[in-house]
Amino acid sequence: MTDSGANPNDWNAFVEQWNEQFMSAVEQNMEAQVQFVESWADAVGEATEENELSEGVQGYARAYETWMDASEQMADRMTDALEGEDVDAEEFRDIWLNTANDAFKDVMSTTAFARMTGETVGDVLEAQQQADEAAESTLRTLGFATESDVVEVGDRLVELERRQHDVERKLDRVLDHLEDE
Template sequence: MADSQQPQTQNWNDFVEQWNERFLDALEDNMEAQARFVESWSETVGEISEENELSDGVEGYARAYETWMNASQQMVDRTNDALEGEDVDIEEFRDIWLNTANEAFKEVMSTTAFARMTGETVGDVLELQQQADEAAEETLHTLGLPTESDIVEVGDRLVELERRQHAVEQKLDRVLEHIEDEQ
């Protein structure tokens, strides 16, 4: 009995070892992709030295800073009003910060520098996603499990078979009709 378990244990060990190697390869690929992403992002930020983009970005951040300073002043004013006995609703404080956050983000996000960095970041993230999907598909194949592309292929083949079956049924119906008409 111990001899029959030996080959099974060895097969399992080989399988686990192969799976671990694939996992480590995928992890290494992921880390390399993340490093490329960080390098790309750093280069993008460094490349924003074009004068128009840089000045637009600085102006956007300055407007956002001014918006926050105005909100701080509003908070101080309303706090003083409350200390002087005025009935100040606590929700006013929340609304001041929420509205300020919206305005400040709008100021920053409307700059060309932000748009450029966001566009490049989205591109890098999509590339990273594709690499992760490829690594996952490779791992699933290694484990003998179907992947999304396998399921799509099976579905396409099934649709084609149904289409052909329908065509054969139509031809058969015409042949039967023709035979019935001759009788």
């Protein structure tokens, strides 16, 4: 039937595999965009200053353009594959990974994201301090040594060693003076 020896069933299986991969990539793209939008909304949601909000929107717009460029790259590579070019499946993965990195950089470089991150770190540090204080209070109530108790004992030992060295130096001077006489 054909001179090339190509089996139409193989071609159909090949096209079906690429269609499945393409649809999977599109689905992953949509999921990544949803996650990205949620991340962005969290980052700029609390921005009260108009400049921060405007910058956040611009960061999102840049990230959106990055995602759209990746979609175009995917479509181009898919076309190349359908036209017979040998396209490695890892290339599709790399496009999405690089795009995700670039898009998140676009959002994370905004003042709104920095502000949100700073507030979150501050909240975590405050919660950690409260947990440390509660733990120390509980340990003290139970009669156990706390971190501050151990630090205090260590400070006292260092002071005692310093004083001991002072006494040893004075004693050495007294002995030297007695030997000289």
